[in-house]
Amino acid sequence: MLLTPILLSTPDVGELEERYVLSAMRSGWVAPAGPDLDAFEAEVADRVGVPHAVGLASGTAAMHLALVSWGVGPGDVVPVSTFTFAATVNAIRYVGAEPFFVDADEETGNMSPTLLARALTQLREESASVPVVVPVDMLGKAVDYTAIAEVTREFGVRLLCDAAESLGATWQGRPAGSFGDATAISFNGNKIMTTSGGGMLLTADPKLAAHVRKLSTQAREPVAHYEHIEIGYNYRLSNILAALGRAQLTRLDAMIERRRGWRVRYKEIFAGQPGVRVLGGSDDRGDNCWLTAIVVDPLVSAWTVTELAEVLSEAQIHSRPVWKPMHLQPVSRDLRGVLDGTSERIFDTGLTLPSGSAMTDDQFERVAATIQEILV
CATH class of the missing domain: 3.90.1150.10 (Aspartate Aminotransferase, domain 1)
Known part of the structure; x- marks a missing residue:
């Protein structure tokens, strides 16, 4: 008998998602932005407990635009979890910075706070420019944000959290996605919830959120003609995919x-x-x-x-x-x-x-x- 394959994590979608997507299509908001995207951002922000959320094409895009907005680039060194998917490190390399790998805790596979402190001490002794640290929540378990944040505060560096795998998780009762200076989450097809592709930047910083939103739509200036003073990216999440995400979020x-x-x-x-x-x-x-x-x-x-x-x-x-x-x-x-x-x-x-x-x-x-x- 021919067996049907059982996969690791297939998308979990049904009639509810179909209704949400059909409603978005019938509304006429097929272009990238629209009311479902606005609502999805607000609903995710409310769920996680942060003031600002920006819907993007992927979690990778969220990380990339946060780094761009902070001016991270050539000459900078970014400590990052070595135990992760390539996208985390790719975003650092997109901006020309040097990833500096930090190993894991034995029990969880998450970044070791002890090794992070050792890494930052070594880089300080080298007089390296270290603007930000990027830990990754492993397979849906939040890192020890208490210890990680204590280390980053001690060394005076930003904390960019890769919560691509951990939406809906918590650390000591606080939602994953609400820690650090910014967080990237993913709605890829195999994630806990999906928008087919897609991701989001979460932050309490209104200036960062506004800049990421601007960069994600080719950095167009707010004038009648097309005016650009920065390099932009085509990274915005579409209104239709946001409708799919809204249905998923209710489930x-x-x-x-x-x-x-x-x-x-x-x-x-x-x-x-x-x-x-x-x-x-x-x-x-x-x-x-x-x-x-x-x-x-x-x-x-x-x-x-x-x-x-x-x-x-x-x-x-x-x-x-x-x-x-x-x-x-x-x-x-x-x-x-x-x-x-x-x-x-x-x-x-x-x-x-x-x-x-x-x-x-x-x-x-x-x-x-x-x-x-x-x-x-």
């Missing part, structure tokens, strides 16, 4: 709870398995549980992540190694950092499992039954 809590249910089930499946743990630690009450990943110690476990991945693949079930650290990527081979091997170990021994809110109960039972084939 965000339910989609998080669905993923949280899979997290609980995975913990039950792997409970008692020697050398196996769920990445993120025992306390995931503040996580949005975007993706669930396990880490398997090959010196203790009777099986490896490679063997589990092979069994899942044979059953047409998608799994994926956790992020390959950016300092191991060929495109980043000449870049520096403060590294202790943690992210490399998690990459070598970690595996991400199907976690989407659109996954059915029957599909999860298929995943669970396949995993059972390898357990001792």
